Structures are given as structure tokens and as C-alpha cells.
Amino acid sequence: MPRFLLSRVTSGLGVLLLVCLFTYLVFFALSPDPAVQICGKNCTPELIDQIRGNLGLDQPFWTQFVQFVVGIFAGRTYGEGVSAVDCAAPCLGYSFQSSQAVWDMIVQRLPVSATVAVGAAVLWLLAGLAGGLLSAVKEGTFADRFITGLTLTSMSIPNYVLALVLQYVLVVKLQWLPFPQAVPFADDPVQWFLNFVMPWMVLAIGYAAAYTRLTRANVLDVLRENYVRTAFAKGLPPSLVWRRHALRPALTPVVTIFGMDFAGLLGGALITETVFGINGVGKMAADSIARNDQPVIMGVTLLAGFLVVVGNIVVDVVYTTIDPRVRVNA
Amino acid sequence: MTSFPTDLTTAQPVEAGTDDTPEAPAAAAAGALRSGAGGTWQALRHDVGAMLGLGYIVLVTLVAILAPVLTSISGWTPYEFDQTAIDPNLGGMPIGPWGGVSAEHWFGVEPGSGRDIFARIVYGARVSMSIALSATLLTTVLGVSLGLMAGYFGGRVDLVISRVMDFLMAFPALIFMIAVLSALPAGNRSALLVVVISVFGWPYLARIVRGQTMSLAQREFVEAARAAGASGTRIVFREILPNLRSTIIVMSTLAVPGYIGTEAGLSFLGVGVVPPAPSWGQMISASVKWYAVDPAYFVVPGVCLFLLVLSFTVLGDRLRAVVDAQEGR
């Protein structure tokens, strides 16, 4: 087990380094000169050179990249003298447009994104598992076909369209819900729920549909397995067969997918947060793209990559624990 | 791995997960796949959903091809302004019910400019379809060839390709796509969109192709070909590839709606095709602000897009069911 974990962590780190390098390379090549952006409206060529020197932007690509990677672990200082700014480890860069370390900006907004992700995850897991099971058990009936139709439909609605329709109906017309804002749970649990419920629904619906289909397919597959048929035929109580033989293998793939989906969302649900104007990591990313705040875009990209990699490792570990049949290198 | 464009759209081939996981046998009874297209078509013909979907896809394709003919009949190009169709005092809102629907403008007009929505839908179909189909083609070519290589040659080739796939799938594609598209000069956005979508899309197909290739490579008919002295390339293209046909068709069909949605979503976020060219995503993006006062403006492209995505999803879903049944699963 530790060896397996070690190899997964190593390859995960490799992937992260690649993500890092790729992002850095692309932005290095594409981005307008950050020095010009920092310089502002009344800029002179001399001033730009000075800023470039201060920030190490005149260094060759590899030097800058190494500085960036070292900064993640050891922190770094941008510029020198009175105008120097410190960026403590883990330094994912420094946004000169908002004069903040990228890490601090992310930490500030991460709880909001996590709230959106967790709530949506609970919703889609419940709906997806229940819908999928029901659909599988009632295979071929009207209920099954209805659920299948519903899932195909929900998968085809772009979620920004759904968000706006929901907001129009629930907030503007019926006035059941407020315009979503990130109210902290500690301030007012009821308002917290009312504010977040719509983003949760919008984010969850597509996943719920996907999970319904996945659950249904897996349960049907397992039910066709010989050992399950045998168990039923032996006359074992159906509830026992379901619990012991059918559900567990049928749901393990769901766990895999869930781990990665959830990890990906922790790094911010860009569209949902943007449409509802919720200040999470996703909206920050969208705003930063609009302002071309390159360090923030890079920071968020790295964070999201990191979360997916960690999610993968966690899933692998959980997987080997709950399903002993799976050998590590299968 | 399901959520390729994070929360952009979930119409991505989610079901791929079933084949994706260690649980599912990578290539179940590949021999059965040889049952041929004829049988598949016979089975599909009696499926109402699949046929409706196919019918709509054919319709949209025809509309896209015949766009210039259709607009010459309707009388408006997608770029012409019609100041008489909008009310300058109400923010440029279309005059008349249903977003200005009239004999002159069949689907109404765009607020602010009075451009004909019918013409823009028709030309928008061209953009949306061509981007989605080109992206599908490119992803399929990339995914199949790299998946085959990884699966057949194994070893170092597999290691490199698999790492690249891991890397691309761990990558927050949506953020990155927007950032790259907004930073690059907008000159040839359509081509860029296709490239960017494909770069992040191919691993999902390649993974499955790789798995199936690995299992096919162990089978007797491949062994036999190898024993007969066939070259690696020949085995891959003559023996293995034909057996992957159904998988590829199903996966590609299921990928199209994802790409349509991605193009629309990127247009919605303002990094889509360059104005004044219309695309359905761009139209939805422009219309969302008006949904409360001019719902027709929002509904027309919204429904067109929704139906197209739904059609591809249903068709792909049924196709998969038929293929699965033929495989005897």
C-alpha cells in the first residue's frame, strides 16, 4: 500500500509539474507584457524597463519558471527596496492588479466555492443514486423511460440557460428566493441555505443526470452477473442480495467518478458562480481572465489541477479499500 | 472522468465512465462488433427517439448547407440592420409581438440592430455545426490514432501517451480555453475553437480505444496475423481498427453534443466566433439579457440548440444500446 501510494503521488506530482510548465509556457508566450499593465496609464519606456527588472521579467524563460516553482515551496519576494512585496509560501504568484498574493486571494474565496460544490454534490449524489436505482429496478417500465427521458433532457440544457430561467422564475416572478449572495453559514443558516440553493440546483442537475445513467447502467450490469442471479435463485432474502452482492460493486465506479468530479468543482464552478455573481474561485478566474490578470489565472489553473490529481489519488486509495478485487495495477 | 468542461455542460460522453472504469471489461466480445452496420441500422430504424433525433440533425445540416438559398427566399441577410423593426425609445426592443415576428421577419429581429433572426439562425447553424463537427473529426482522428498506438505498442509509447492524457484530463480545460482564446488574436476564432476543443477532448476517446486495443491485441485473429508476418501498422489498421468501428461511431456521436455545448458556452462567455458572424451560442449569449422582455429572442436559439444537443445525445445513446445488444452484453 505505501509503495502504491508513493508511486501515485510521484506521478501526480509529475502531472502537476507538467500542468505548471504548460500553463507558464503558454502565458509566457501569449500574454501581454505584465510590466506594461502594472505601469498604468502614464507609462514611459524607462519605467517599463525598471519594472521588468524589478520583477525579473527580463530573465530567460527557464530562470523565471524555476523561480516560480521555487516560490511555491519557499515563498519569494518581488522587487526590491521600499516597493518590494513579499509572497509567502505557498506562493502561486502575485497579482499586481489587485496587489495581493494569489494564494491569499484563493484562500479567501475557497470556502464559497467549497460550499457551492459540497451542496451540489449532496444533491446530485442523492438524485443520481435514487434515480439510477429506481430506473434499474423498474427497467423497461414507464418510470424507467420517464427517468431516462428526463436525464437526456437535463443533460441537453446548457446550465447558464437553466440558471437564468430559474432565477427569473424563483426570484423575480415568484419571489421565493433572494438573488444569490455568499452569505456565511455562521451569520444566518436559513439565509445561507436560501441563497445557495439555486446555485446548487443548477450545478447539480447535469451531474445528477449523468449519475443516474451511470448508476442505472452499473446496477443492470451487476444484476446480470451470474453470482447475483445465483444468489437470488438460491432464495436469499432480496434485501441481503442487494446489499451484499449488487450495490457494492455497482456503486464503486460511481465513487471513482464522484471523487474526480467533486475535486474538479472544488476549484470553482466557473459558469455557475459567474452567472449568479457568487464570489468564489470560479468567478475570480473569470474576472481575472477578463482583466488579463495572468498570475491569478495561473494560480487557479494550478489549484484546479492539484485538486484533480489529489482527487485521483484519494479515489484510488478508497477504491482499493472498498473493492478488494481491484489490484493496484489493474 | 466525466466532467470535461468543468461545469460548462454535462452533455460530454458521461457514459464513457462505464467503459472507463476498471470494473467494465475493456472490450467485451470484440468479435461481435463485426456484425456490421446493416444490423445496427435495422435496429435503429424502429427506434422513434433515434429517428426523430436523426431527422432533426439532417434538417439542421440541410439548413446549414442551404443557408444562402433560404435567406434569399426570406429576403434578409444575417448582417442587414432594419431600423424600422425596433423601437429606439425602448432600448432598441423589437416592435410587435413575439420579438417582432412578422411576414417580413419570420423569427423576429435582434434588439438594437433589427437584424433578422431567421437569417442569423440559418447562418448560425453553419457556424455551430461546422465547429462541432470539425472538432469531432479532429478529436476522433487524434483519439483513435493515439489510443491505438498506446494500446498496441505499449511500453514507452503507452507511458508517454498515457501521461499526456492524464495531464490533459487533470487540466482545468475551461479556464484554460477561455484564457487562451481571449489572449490570442481573434483573427481566426473558428479554427482556434476547433483546435482548443480538440486538444482537450481527444483523451476521452483515446482512453477507451487504448483499452480495447490492448485486449484486442491479445486475441487469436491478431496473433494469427502477426504469425503470418503482418507489420505492426498493417495489424493496427487492418485487424484492430475495423473492430473498433462501433465504439468510435458511438463515442463520436456522443461527443458532438458536448462540443456544440462547449462552442455555445465559450461564445456565451464572450470568446466565441468573431462578430458579425452569428453562432447559436453567441445568439443565446446576446439574448439572455433580454429574456425578461423579449423571451422569443432567447427561446429561438435556445430551443434550436437544445434540440440539436438532445438529438445527438439520444441518437448516440440509442446507437450505444444497439451496439451493446449486438455485443451480447
Place this chain on the structure above:
Amino acid sequence: MKHQPLVTAAIAVATTLALAACGGAQDDSSGGGGFTAEPAEGGTVHVLQNADFSYLDPARGWDGGVNNFYRLVYRQLTTSAPGSSEDPTEIVPDLAESLGEASDDGLTWTYTLKDGIKFDNGDPITSAEVKFGISRAWDPEIGIGSPYLKQVIDAPEGYEGPYKTGDLPTIETPDDKTIVFHLIKPFPEFDAVLSQVNATPFPVDSGAGDEFIHKIIASGPYKLAEYVPGSTIKLERNENWDPETDDVRAAKPDGWEFTIGLDPATIDERLIAGQGADVNAISGNIQPATLPRLQTPQLKERVLEFPGICTTYMGLNTTKEHLDDVRVRQAISYAIDRTTIVNASGGTQLGAPATTILPTSVAGHKDFDLYPSQDGTGDVEAAKKLLDEAGLADGFTLTLDIRSQESMQAQGEAVQQALERVGITVELNLIDTSTYYETIGTPSQQHDAAITGWCPDWASSAATFLPPLFDGRNIYEKGNGNLAQINDPEINKRIDEIGAMTDSDAANEQWGDLDEQILELAPVVPLMVAKTVLLPGENVAGLYSSANAATGGIDYVGVGLKDPEKG
């Protein structure tokens, strides 16, 4: 000619340009919305906005949105009169007892500070703090805001602000109350320069590096209570601000709360719904799609309109082939269809066609139209004739730079349609919002034409309007404002002559003439002036516009609540 922003309480069915421009008196009675009612003491005013403020540090920030915010927390020697005054573009004393006294040669200006002025920590504001705050403008990294202090006040060669170089010897502080400035050359509007936001006093040696990024030292009626970047800003009363020393800021509410990062459509929805605390909310311009929803009597009554002070124009790069021919530029001026441009930008309620560079609400505006046409839809015949004379009867292709933002794209498409009528094919070159101004301000990257806008830094004269855009000696390699790259000796000469005039009324009249003189060469095509249409919450009062302090929007200093208990 003095101009006065008009406060109309209801949407006029057809607001004409003339009506919006010279409507005259503030009208309290119309509509009955009570925008200009005297607000009560107390409560919290909410501001809903999309974008975050650029910087809380006034040496760094300098734009329409943040300047207005600064007015709540910072004071300068002089400032713009409150929006409620007879002439809100007038510069009045703030920390200073009176406006500056200039020496006979116009090079030395002396100010005397009021008694009882303090920072939020209770420390008195003396001439040393005023001088220190002003000297921050020279810091290369911090002083990235308004350029006027550096352009006008004399400073030693190579001076780089108080942190890097140290004391600025050219500003004298003979005693705690007196401060003396020496100018590079006479500048009759020096009072306006000192009203710029970066002339804010700060305690000596404070504000180095990023100190004022997340916390500030206030001198105005409010101080920072909470700041979550990109999300919220809360202001609370600064107990050390003495209302006796301040004739400009009514400061009726107890606090302010800015909610940032909201989608513009959501802001409009919230204002229309007016639920809970949103009755105490104000915001910026409404979206065009919101206009048709404001037709109910209740909502109509809440609509507040201000004339715009910023001109949207298309610069024609006179260094490019074809466009170097004045006849071609004039042909384009004739061919443009301002009706489609206004409609594409939200219709007649949100914009008015512009045929002059100076908008009606900026002092010096002269009404003329050198390239007239029926209903402003363009004179295709005249344009074709000029193109024919220029040997371009078959037309040509030009590339138009536009910002990848919806309304500007729509304007670009309208220009494209209009010029197609005379055989000019316009290719739209979409540039990302964040790099747009940088790109078009770099002559080597600039294409044939670009759509952009300009607002005055103070509206009491055209001194911040015409010179930056048309002085041929100010064509820079980067950060260039003279998009047309026009360098006409006649225009340059007139700019110098009018700039040196001390009689402001006479100067303004001549600025108007210069506007016409410039447009005869057609280096730019004025397109429209965007108007401001607002939907304040029903409990908000004291709403006046200020061209200077709020770039034509609501002047925050007079705003308050009718009933502080509500919401």
C-alpha cells in the same frame, strides 16, 4: 457659458439632445420621485456594482468609478462643488480656506489650510501632510493615477517620490497652515489640478509599498470598516471628521456598503424588485434590456436620467493609406449612420448622437454639424462624391479595432453596415478588453480606425478634452491618446494659446471653435454621447449628478436615505 446637469425625474417619451443639454434648473417636482429631497440622518446606503474599484490608494486609482468613492473618504485642498450646487463643475475650496492665490507670473500658488481638519486617527492635517501626499504622485510604482500634478508642478530632475528620493523641495511649507506650489509653466486652472484625487494628504512616511492597498487613512467623513477585495466594502463614520470644516459633503448616512461582483442584469433585477435593503440601493447605468420593463407607473417614477459627459468616437489613423487623405476621412464622416449606432447602444434613452467632440455638458461645447444628413442616417451621396474625388470610387478595405465587449461590438457592426453603403469594407478586429487601450495606444500596433471614448477630467473647461486627443506633439510610442496621430501646426498653436488664457469664459468659447476647426480635418468621427439612466431604490434621496467627481453619475456626497429605519 455655464452648464448644469439636468435632473429629470421621469423618462420623457422623446428626449431630444437640446432638452437633455440645456434643460436648466434642477427640477424637484417632476415625476414625484423625490430624488432631490433632503435625506435624513442615519442608515446605510447600499451600492451595487459589477466591477471592483481599481485601487483604494488615490495615488494609484483614477477613473470614474473610484474617484466618486474617494470623495467619501478623502479630501484635497480643493474639490468639485457638490452635485446639488448651482454649478457642480465649479472647483471650490475643501481643506483650503479658499482657492489658491497665484503670483503675477502665474508660477507660484499659495494656499492656507482650514482649522480642525484631521485624519481618522485624530492626527491633525497640516501642510506637511498635504505636501507628503502630493509628492507620492512622483513615485514610479505608486503614482500611476492622475498625471496632472506631475505635468504642472515643478519638481527636480529625476525626483521619484518621498520613499525613493525623499523631500520634494519645490513645494514649500513655511508654516503648518501654508503651502506654496511652484509650477513648470503658468496653468490658470491649477485649482482643478489640486482637486485631482492624488492630491490627497497622508501622514508623513505612511503609504509605502502596498500599505494602502487593503487599509487606508481617511480624511473624509467615512473610514474603511471592512474590505473584501472583489466582494464588499463597508464604510463607517469617521468621528474625527468635523462637518464644520466641510461645505461639500453632507454625509447624512451612518455608513455605506458596496456590493461588488454582481452581474449587471442581476443588479437591474434587484433594483426593479426592490426587496429588503435594496430600497436603499443605488447603482450605475441600467442595461438597455431593462428599459422596456420600466414602463409601469411605479417604476417610471423611480427612473433618474443624467446627460452624459463622455464622447464615444471613432479615431481615424491619419498615417494609414487612404486615411491620410482628408477627403476620405470626410467621406467616412458623411457616411456614418448615427441612428444605428445609438440604437445598437441601447436606443435614444441611453445615448444621443454626437456631431461635435465636446459633449453638451462640458463647458465650451459648441453646437454644429459639419457633415449633416437626414435624421443623422448619413449622407451616402456626399460621401461617394468625396471618395470619387479621392480616386476611391470602388471603395477600399479598412480594419477597425474594437473592444471585445458587447456594446462596442454592436457599435462596430453598425459602422460596418454604414460604410458598406459607400463601398468601404470594414473588417472588425476584436481586441481583448484588458489589452484594448494598451493596443490602440501603441501606434505601431494600431490599425486604420478604432472606436473608443473620452471623458473630461474636469468638465469646467475643455482643457482635459481637446489637448490630449489632438495635440500633435503628444504622439507617444506607447500610451498614446492622439489616436488619429494628427499633428497639425494650426491646431497645436491654438491649443497653446487657449491653454494660457486666464479668462475661463473666453477660453471656453474658443475651445468650442477649435472643436469645429479640428473636425474640418475629420481626424475623428464623433459617434454618440452615452447618457446615464439610473434606477435608485425608492428610499434613496439627495441624488445629483457631478460631471467632475462622478464622471456624470451620482455624486455620493449628497446621497442619503429618506427613512433611515427602512430596509
